Amino acid sequence: MARPPSFQRATVTRIIKESADSRSFILAPHDEPLVYQAGQFCTFRVPVDGKNLYRSYSMSSAPETDGELMTTVKRVPGGQVSNWLHDNVSEGDALEMSRAAGRFCLRPAVVPLLGFSGGSGITPVLSLTKSALASTDRQVRLLCADRDQPSVLFEAALRELAERYPGRLEVIRHLDSDRGFLTPDQVRAFVGADAHADAYVCGPEAFMEMIENALPGPGLVFSERFGAPAPGITAAAPAVAELADSMARPDPAAASPPAPAAPAASDAGGTVTIFLDRKTASVPTRAGETLLQAARRAGLTPPFSCEQGNCATCMARITEGSATMTVNDALTDDEVADGYVLTCQAVPDSPTVTVRYE
Structure with a gap:
């Protein structure tokens, strides 16, 4: 049964400095424990300058291995929410967070798992790695690209996992400062005999596109994209823009991205x-x-964040009529069957549509 979107308060019990510009927040939800799968994210509602802003951050914890819930946030220059979290949140403070969402999760399989991360794209990949090692017998191999050594995240955590699961986890670090940008030949060399493996890819769009094109197959590829599409990227492939970006969807220098202009045509009857x-x-x-655009045109202030069909912040339920989503990378099949849509992606296909934000 699908659950309506809601927010609950969670106390920040600890803050861990992961790097010069990254922090992990250990969270204790007030109402009920968060049910989530490795690789998923939660949306946070944060008051900044008198307005509620919504940003989604991936879990760096995994339910199979961690008794505490942890999300990791990288500071983005000019980013409203990431900077607010870094500068204003202390241990003992409370944040508002949604249920978990997202489809960047492990599929049942016995083939090896190959993880490719660019910068803070390691956050959900770490969660998946923990889960795969603890709940399966699969081999896990990670290729982690970072700008330089001070930018590296979770080095100690991955080292401890390798020691806990000897012979099952391999981590290859690629530093751009030492070797330049990662190349397709280096990706194929890393894959080696594991071309049949499941590949999980997360990072900046240019990085992800290079990885996806370099993978020789026939293994399956699962990608997690964040933020607004880069130039030349279609709406079906939302993306991050920079290696330095956090795992927020999005947290750019400006606030939320502008909505696409509504068609000039008058009403369609x-x-x-x-x-x-x-x-x-x-x-x-x-x-x-879209339904989101219609709500704005009606003078309402509906919740939204990525506007790319990734984060579920704009989730609402259709109670009359129907609409078709262009992209859905957040809602489960049960939620869609129960009438929920991502309003940023849902275009009415019936004359009358009624939608409720719950």
């Missing part, structure tokens, strides 16, 4: 009705306009 925060508004349907 239907009506969109939105229920949000005890308010109700209706607007004529516009061809090609």
